[in-house]
Amino acid sequence: MKGRGLILGLVLAVVACDMGSLTAGPTESCNESGVQCQLPTGPLGVCERSRCAAGEAPPCFQCTPQH
Numbered sequence: 855m856k857g858r859g860l861i862l863g864l865v866l867a868v869v870a871c872d873m874g875s876l877t878a879g880p881t882e883s884c885n886e887s888g889v890q891c892q893l894p895t896g897p898l899g900v901c902e903r904s905r906c907a908a909g910e911a912p913p914c915f916q917c918t919p920q921h
Contacts, residue, residue, distance in 0.1 A: 884915035
């Protein structure tokens with residue numbers, strides 16, 4: 855019986871952790887590396903570090919294609 859409770863607890867913990875990723879859509883502006891973002895051309899991209907534009911304070915990120 856203790857084994858079932860432990861398994862149930864682990865399953866619930868995993869589901870609870872993944873709930874945030876299921877409800878959050880791609881970001882419109884990149885503020886951190888590794889986050890999904892929406893490219894202007896339509897497909898999803900991923901936020902990666904990039905060079906900062908003149909006058910922009912680091913760290914800087916841009917949405918880049920995943921493939």
